[in-house]
Amino acid sequence: MKAAWVGLGLGLALALQTTLASMLAGAGAPVDLVLVVVVAVAIAGGPIAGLWAGTVGGLVQDALSGGVIGVGGLAKTLVGYVVGQFGSRFMIARAWQQLLVFFCGSLVHAGCFIGVYSLLFDEGMMTSYGAVLTQATVNAAIGVTLAAGLQAGPGAIERRRLRRRNLSRRFGG
Amino acid sequence: MIDLRRRTGALLLAVVIGHVVVISVQVNTASSVRVFEAVTFGLFSEVQRGVARVVGGATGFWNGYVGLRSVQAENDVLRESVATLRFRLQQERAVAQRVRGLEALLGLRRDIGFATVSARVIAGDATPYFRTVTIDRGTGDGVYRDSAVLSPDGVVGRVVSDPGPRAAKVQLLIDRKAAAGALIERTRAAGVVVGDAGQGVLRMEYVSNLEEVQLGDVVVTSGIDGIYPKGFVIGTVEVVRRGPGLYRTIYVRPQVEFSNLEDVLVIVREPASSTTAAGGE
Numbered sequence: 001m002k003a004a005w006v007g008l009g010l011g012l013a014l015a016l017q018t019t020l021a022s023m024l025a026g027a028g029a030p031v032d033l034v035l036v037v038v039v040a041v042a043i044a045g046g047p048i049a050g051l052w053a054g055t056v057g058g059l060v061q062d063a064l065s066g067g068v069i070g071v072g073g074l075a076k077t078l079v080g081y082v083v084g085q086f087g088s089r090f091m092i093a094r095a096w097q098q099l100l101v102f103f104c105g106s107l108v109h110a111g112c113f114i115g116v117y118s119l120l121f122d123e124g125m126m127t128s129y130g131a132v133l134t135q136a137t138v139n140a141a142i143g144v145t146l147a148a149g150l151q152a153g154p155g156a157i158e159r160r161r162l163r164r165r166n167l168s169r170r171f172g173g
Numbered sequence: 174m175i176d177l178r179r180r181t182g183a184l185l186l187a188v189v190i191g192h193v194v195v196i197s198v199q200v201n202t203a204s205s206v207r208v209f210e211a212v213t214f215g216l217f218s219e220v221q222r223g224v225a226r227v228v229g230g231a232t233g234f235w236n237g238y239v240g241l242r243s244v245q246a247e248n249d250v251l252r253e254s255v256a257t258l259r260f261r262l263q264q265e266r267a268v269a270q271r272v273r274g275l276e277a278l279l280g281l282r283r284d285i286g287f288a289t290v291s292a293r294v295i296a297g298d299a300t301p302y303f304r305t306v307t308i309d310r311g312t313g314d315g316v317y318r319d320s321a322v323l324s325p326d327g328v329v330g331r332v333v334s335d336p337g338p339r340a341a342k343v344q345l346l347i348d349r350k351a352a353a354g355a356l357i358e359r360t361r362a363a364g365v366v367v368g369d370a371g372q373g374v375l376r377m378e379y380v381s382n383l384e385e386v387q388l389g390d391v392v393v394t395s396g397i398d399g400i401y402p403k404g405f406v407i408g409t410v411e412v413v414r415r416g417p418g419l420y421r422t423i424y425v426r427p428q429v430e431f432s433n434l435e436d437v438l439v440i441v442r443e444p445a446s447s448t449t450a451a452g453g454e
Contacts, residue, residue, distance in 0.1 A: 014217065018296035018307070019224045032301055047181045055188055063213035064299035066333060066344055070195035072300060077192065081185050113302065116196070135301060 006041050006049065010057045013037040018064065030135040032106070034061050036143045038076050039105040042083035043092050043147070050080030050087075068120065075112035079105050095144050102143035106136035210334065218295070218340035221307055225295035259325035260438065267404030270393075287402065289323070289438040290314050295340070304348035304368065306434060311336045315441030319400050323438045327406035327428035328353065328394060332439070341439075345431055346407070347373060354397035355407055355425075357390050366392065366407055366425060373431075375408060377423035384421065386413045392425050402440070 013033040034057045042050025058073030065072070083105050086092075092101055110132045236245050292308040310316050312335075320332040322343050330345040344351050351368040355377060362384040364377045377392060390410040396403030412424035 011220070014299060015220055015224045018217075018221055018299050019228055030301055034299070048184065051181070051185060051188060055192075060213055060217070061299040063210045064217055066298065066303040066305040066342065066348060066350070067300065068196055068199050069210060070192045070199070074189060074192035074196070077185070077188050081181070085181075120196070 003052075006037075006045075006053050007056070009037045009041070010034060010053065010060070013057070014060060014064070017061075030131060031138045031142060032109070032135065033142070034058070035076060035079065035106060035109055036102065036139050036146060038080045039083050039102050039139075039143060040146055040150070042080045042105075043087045043098070043101060045084070046088045047081050047084030050084030051077055052080075054078070054080030068117075071113060071116045071120075074116065075109045078112055079109045082108065095148065098147050099140045099144045102140035103136050106139040107132065110135065214334070214340070214342065215337045218307055218337055221296035222309060222340065225293075225309075256325040256436070260323070263325070263327070263405055267402065270404045287440050288315070288442075290316070290441045292316075292322075292341075292437050292439050294434045294437065304345040304351075304431070305333070306343050306345065308341050308343055308437060308439065309339065310439055311339045311341050313338045314439075316341050316439050317442055321401045321440045323405060323440070324429050324434070324436075325438075326430070327408070328401055329429055329431075329434065329437050331400050343437075345434075346375065346429075347427060347431055352398075353401050353407065354395040355392050356395045357384070357386055357410070358393045359387075359390050360385055362386065363395055363397070364420075364423070369424075373427075374411065375425040375427055377410075377425050378420060380421045380423055382415050382419060382421050386410060386421060386423060388413060 013036065017031075017033045038050060038054045038057050041053040045053075054076035055073055058076030059069065061076075062069040062072040083101060086101065092098055114132075290310055292310040292314075294306045295309045296307040298305045308316075308322070316332055316336050318332055318335055320336075320341070322329040322331060328346055330343045330348070330351060332341045333344040334342050336342070345368070346353060346366070347368045349368050353366050354363070355366040356363050357380070362380050364380040366375045366377050369376050380386060388410055390413075392407045392410060394401040394403055394405045394407060406428045408425040408427040408429075410423055411426040412422070414422050416422045
């Protein structure tokens with residue numbers, strides 16, 4: 001997997017996260033698009049790709065947000081690595097399998113993120129289980145849709161190319 | 174030479190240690206890694222500005238041309254004038270309070286005039302866990318760290334971190350780390366309003382159980398924190414009960430609708446040119 005594509009994906013996710021996601025979902029935007037990209041990269045590229053995607057995406061996200069730099073980076077690094085290891089040992093091809101991985105990845109991320117904040121500050125992160133579950137569900141839904149789109153994309157282009165070739169052969173265009 | 178590509182565990186350990194070092198350095202000094210933060214924020218705010226412009230342009234095109242063209246334009250003008258009037262009403266209210274208060278009794282005269290600059294929200298927070306927004310004004314417009322950010326409805330938040338030349342990060346009042354000195358307008362009972370992002374409401378702390386507080390009481394800024402000007406509306410009391418210790422448990426419903434913030438006013442050091450609102454008029 002090329003680093004440029006991963007960088008582009010992370011950049012796009014950050015741009016959408018900071019503009020559209022918070023606008024659409026209001027103040028309590030229950031989605032983490034950067035995490036979705038990190039998990040997708042880890043599934044497709046393995047633990048090393050997941051680790052670096054998590055590190056870069058998490059650190060940049062931390063720098064842009066109001067929190068401590070490194071907490072999100074650490075959480076996403078761990079999630080990227082663990083999902084990558086899991087993906088390199090098991091087949092994650094079906095939609096329900098991907099849904100489960102995105103969902104569990106989001107829960108692990110939330111656990112790490114909130115856990116580190118609880119260690120650092122007395123008041124912790126003050127978030128509810130419901131919010132964490134909602135976010136994991138939304139992340140999983142978006143992740144599966146993204147994965148399906150990425151799988152269908154190259155196939156659709158190839159089919160269109162073949163169709164054009166057949167037409168040009170038939171009509172001599 | 175060690176091939177880190179094969180030793181994934183070692184690489185993970187190294188990266189995790191790096192993160193822990195970065196976190197611990199910040200928590201100890203609370204001031205490092207500014208360069209990384211500033212560069213990332215500066216660069217990405219330009220991307221956010223571009224995306225916000227594209228999104229805003231598309232939305233504006235749809236609303237202004239595809240939708241009801243004339244009605245939309247008229248509505249925009251009316252909304253703007255209503256916002257200006259509401260903001261002035263709040264200013265007048267603040268002035269009236271001061272006149273009624275101790276300053277008038279003591280014959281003190283203070284100038285409450287402050288310059289404000291209008292700003293557009295160009296991005297939300299990068300994570301779902303914090304409540305910050307990015308605005309399209311920075312040091313070039315007179316915005317400084319801890320500049321108060323207001324809206325016609327009331328208090329929005331303050332500028333955190335060192336703002337960039339053309340953008341600044343604003344911590345909303347509902348962020349879990351945000352706080353402001355506050356007063357119950359009716360009784361003048363003082364306390365501190367803190368954010369409670371999970372619930373989308375504010376908590377008012379340090380108001381004695383002996384103080385009389387009613388549902389619907391208006392909570393305004395006290396000005397004691399040196400950030401927010403005195404007398405601006407924060408919200409209304411939604412829940413009030415006797416606390417277990419010395420203080421009451423009070424929840425305040427914010428006056429500002431944080432979920433759809435678009436335009437705000439920022440208090441700046443120097444009066445800006447054409448965009449300056451009539452803060453001290």
